[in-house]
Amino acid sequence: MRRYWRVMTFYERFEQLVALILSAVIAVVIIVAVVELVEIVALILINEPLNPMRSDAFQLVFGMIMTLLIALEFKHSIVKVALRRESIIQVKTVILIALLALARKFVILDADTSPGKIAALAGALLALGIVYRLVREHDGGAGA
Secondary structure: OOOOOOOOOHHHHHHHHHHHHHHHHHHHHHHHHHHHHHHHHHHHHOOOOOOOOOHHHHHHHHHHHOOOOHHHHHHHEEEEEOOOOOOOOHHHHHHHHHHHHHHHHHHHHOOOOOOOHHHHHHHHHHHHHHHHHHHHHHOOOOOO
């Protein structure tokens, strides 16, 4: 980034600074979330026997893990901007993050969730999946 700094426009420098600040903030959020996840898992293991039939503990833990994956993917996309590998956040990355968020929503759904809500979420997931595939095909099938 240093070698490009002199030839960057004012806006490109601004964009780089914002990307670096966002990356640092997200890194702090990720660290705090990992610490909280470890604490919750430790409390579950200490206070309650691990029972695979109790889905609420698994929903909590896997929901938190999915949230961390979403944050990591979001940070990764910002770091690519900061390292000048890409000039703006790519549509494909935004769709991927939305797919992860919807997958997380399915993981943490309660058993009494209405069929209409499940159908709406499934429709959104299907639509995003189709759009993601179309974008990948348009980009020549380049990686996620």
